Amino acid sequence: MWELIQQNKRKSKFIFAGMFFILIGLSVSIGLAVEYPVGGYWGAFIGFVLWAVQSSVAYYFGDKIVLRVSQATKVSKESYPQLHNIVEEMKIAASQPYMPEIYVINDEAMNAFATGIRPEKSAICVTAGLLESLNRDELQGVVAHEMSHIINRDVLFMTFAGVMLGTINMISKGFIIGTRAGTSNSRRGRLGSGASKSHPALMLVALVFAIIAPLLANIFYYAISRKREYLADATAVRLTRYPEGLASALEKISGTASNLIWYNSITAPMFIINPMAFSNQDSLFSSSTHPPTPKRIGILRALQNGGKVSFRDYQAIYAKQSGDSKLLPDTALKDKSQIAVRTGMVAAAGVAAAGISRKGAVRNVTDLIMANNGYMFLPCTCGLKIKVPPTMGKSSTQCPRCGKFLTVPSVTAGITHKDDKTSPVAGAVSSFKRENPDSWESFTCSCGFAHQLSPLFRGRRVTCKKCRKIIQVDYPE
Amino acid sequence: MNGMIFVLGLLIIVIVFVIIVIGIYNGLVALRNRVKNSWSQIDVQLKRRHDLIPNLVETAKGFMKHENETFVAVTEARSKAMNAGNSGSVKDIGAAEADLSGSLAKLLLTVENYPELKANQNFLALQEELTSTENKIAFSRQAYNDDVMMLNNKVEMFPSSIIAGMFNFEKADFFEIEDKAEKLAPKVSFN
Numbered sequence: 089m090w091e092l093i094q095q096n097k098r099k100s101k102f103i104f105a106g107m108f109f110i111l112i113g114l115s116v117s118i119g120l121a122v123e124y125p126v127g128g129y130w131g132a133f134i135g136f137v138l139w140a141v142q143s144s145v146a147y148y149f150g151d152k153i154v155l156r157v158s159q160a161t162k163v164s165k166e167s168y169p170q171l172h173n174i175v176e177e178m179k180i181a182a183s184q185p186y187m188p189e190i191y192v193i194n195d196e197a198m199n200a201f202a203t204g205i206r207p208e209k210s211a212i213c214v215t216a217g218l219l220e221s222l223n224r225d226e227l228q229g230v231v232a233h234e235m236s237h238i239i240n241r242d243v244l245f246m247t248f249a250g251v252m253l254g255t256i257n258m259i260s261k262g263f264i265i266g267t268r269a270g271t272s273n274s275r276r277g278r279l280g281s282g283a284s285k286s287h288p289a290l291m292l293v294a295l296v297f298a299i300i301a302p303l304l305a306n307i308f309y310y311a312i313s314r315k316r317e318y319l320a321d322a323t324a325v326r327l328t329r330y331p332e333g334l335a336s337a338l339e340k341i342s343g344t345a346s347n348l349i350w351y352n353s354i355t356a357p358m359f360i361i362n363p364m365a366f367s368n369q370d371s372l373f374s375s376s377t378h379p380p381t382p383k384r385i386g387i388l389r390a391l392q393n394g395g396k397v398s399f400r401d402y403q404a405i406y407a408k409q410s411g412d413s414k415l416l417p418d419t420a421l422k423d424k425s426q427i428a429v430r431t432g433m434v435a436a437a438g439v440a441a442a443g444i445s446r447k448g449a450v451r452n453v454t455d456l457i458m459a460n461n462g463y464m465f466l467p468c469t470c471g472l473k474i475k476v477p478p479t480m481g482k483s484s485t486q487c488p489r490c491g492k493f494l495t496v497p498s499v500t501a502g503i504t505h506k507d508d509k510t511s512p513v514a515g516a517v518s519s520f521k522r523e524n525p526d527s528w529e530s531f532t533c534s535c536g537f538a539h540q541l542s543p544l545f546r547g548r549r550v551t552c553k554k555c556r557k558i559i560q561v562d563y564p565e
Numbered sequence: 566m567n568g569m570i571f572v573l574g575l576l577i578i579v580i581v582f583v584i585i586v587i588g589i590y591n592g593l594v595a596l597r598n599r600v601k602n603s604w605s606q607i608d609v610q611l612k613r614r615h616d617l618i619p620n621l622v623e624t625a626k627g628f629m630k631h632e633n634e635t636f637v638a639v640t641e642a643r644s645k646a647m648n649a650g651n652s653g654s655v656k657d658i659g660a661a662e663a664d665l666s667g668s669l670a671k672l673l674l675t676v677e678n679y680p681e682l683k684a685n686q687n688f689l690a691l692q693e694e695l696t697s698t699e700n701k702i703a704f705s706r707q708a709y710n711d712d713v714m715m716l717n718n719k720v721e722m723f724p725s726s727i728i729a730g731m732f733n734f735e736k737a738d739f740f741e742i743e744d745k746a747e748k749l750a751p752k753v754s755f756n
Binding site for chain 2: 169170173174176177178180181183224327
């Protein structure tokens with residue numbers, strides 16, 4: 089059955105070919121613009137060589153580079169018996185001839201990823217934080233998801249697509265910078281006689297292409313990555329037959345704001361939860377490799393309640409929730425067997441279930457105390473949670489890790505609801521819109537006092553402790 | 566001239582026919598080997614479980630002095646399962662292993678009453694091994710049954726059924742372990 093799904097490469101090939109045409113088209117148009125007409129051949133040649141070199145590096149050394157840079161250590165059955173057992177279980181469930189190598193990253197952040205362009209050299213990597221916080225069923229769900237990336241050949245596809253995206257971005261950026269430098273300097277001096285042959289109209293076409301190509305390639309890339317993420321979830325529950333395990337693992341992982349471990353845009357699709365973004369949107373233009381986690385959890389929970397975990401059930405629930413009937417490949421849906429959910433092992437076997445890690449628990453308590461003392465929490469896109477003291481008195485602050493400037497959220501003042509009878513707060517003058525109600529959020533009142541809203545807070549208004557003003561709290565749809 | 570075209574056409578038809586037959590035959594052989602291979606996967610895990618049980622019983626005995634009955638049941642079920650594994654058909658093995666699963670589940674339920682045993686490192690390691698082995702049995706059973714389904718479909722369906730009949734391909738048995746653990750949910754009595 090798994091071979092069938094592997095064979096569903098038509099769509100992926102289409103996307104892949106599309107990206108390849110974008111790459112070659114871009115290089116040719118740049119080549120033509122620089123030197124008409126022989127530059128076209130040179131452009132195609134250089135673009136192809138760049139892509140080929142990067143792809144072969146990714147093919148032969150990609151796994152090693154990823155594991156080395158993320159400082160993952162290979163572990164044996166003796167040191168991590170349970171993890172080893174779970175990986176072996178999933179290998180058997182997927183009837184794979186190769187046992188993936190197991191790596192652990194000594195980081196308290198919670199995440200996991202798979203590598204292995206060649207399935208016989210695949211590896212599954214989890215963080216120490218994940219091992220500490222998840223129970224057996226949840227860990228099995230995560231490992232099954234990673235194993236699905238391996239058996240569905242997502243690693244292969246996403247790595248090559250990622251390399252292609254990288255090459256397109258590189259060429260277009262290089263060209264744009266080059267033309268900028270070219271127009272400011274004397275071009276004749278820099279490009280020699282070649283510059284005289286350059287064609288102004290073609291130059292314009294190439295410039296437009298250089299701007300559009302990366303956007304197009306991005307849309308292709310992220311759209312396919314999100315679909316594959318759903319497929320990996322569906323395959324994972326098909327393997328474990330226990331959707332609740334993966335659902336509650338995703339919940340735990342997304343609950344911790346610190347997904348700080350090493351990643352880049354090429355490896356991001358391989359993680360269980362996108363390490364790059366806090367809010368994952370599902371629109372076509374979303375630049376997120378992963379679908380929104382609450383949506384993934386929702387589908388999994390619905391599967392658990394429905395009691396069946398085949399690909400068809402996954403597809404049906406997805407279609408019901410988002411009105412889109414095209415998600416999983418047809419070859420996966422051909423499998424008509426009905427597979428029932430099994431009961432969780434943690435409850436059945438009484439294996440000691442670890443809660444939140446000790447370090448994490450200490451941090452949560454400290455955060456609570458700080459929140460009580462008026463500290464504000466600003467999540468940075470790099471993953472760091474910045475704690476802002478209430479006395480800072482500035483409207484923006486710089487992230488100590490990535491150096492990005494973050495604005496301290498404050499109430500939007502001056503909105504009067506005099507005539508609006510539907511407003512829950514009569515005569516409210518200020519409001520604050522929550523971006524992410526499932527995590528801690530902070531804002532300052534117009535009087536300067538800092539407020540925290542906990543993930544559990546679902547109220548419609550807050551009274552400022554200092555100036556007694558009523559602040560309306562809005563929620564996203 | 567016409568005769569030659571006729572002979573040539575006939576030859577092509579025969580060759581195409583032979584190629585199709587060879588293809589179907591090879592497909593059947595590949596499936597049969599897959600079934601054999603996935604059966605050996607189950608076999609490995611069943612043996613592993615048989616090996617684990619004496620250790621588990623030894624460790625638990627030290628703590629559970631008054632549960633002799635449970636231990637006897639597990640040990641007996643184990644030897645029955647081992648006998649079935651040596652001689653029996655897939656169906657017999659399934660029945661014997663189901664009994665073993667049931668008595669093991671009962672043992673692990675009784676363990677709940679012995680907090681000292683539950684805290685014992687040795688026992689925890691054994692329990693993890695046993696849990697994992699049970700899972701591996703379940704997962705390899707799933708893979709085996711998938712393969713058996715594919716083989717049986719080929720053996721029964723036209724046109725592969727003709728070739729299967731000619732070369733004596735037989736349907737394989739599904740490996741069913743009746744889930745006795747659920748039936749063994751703790752019975753509460755107020756006597």
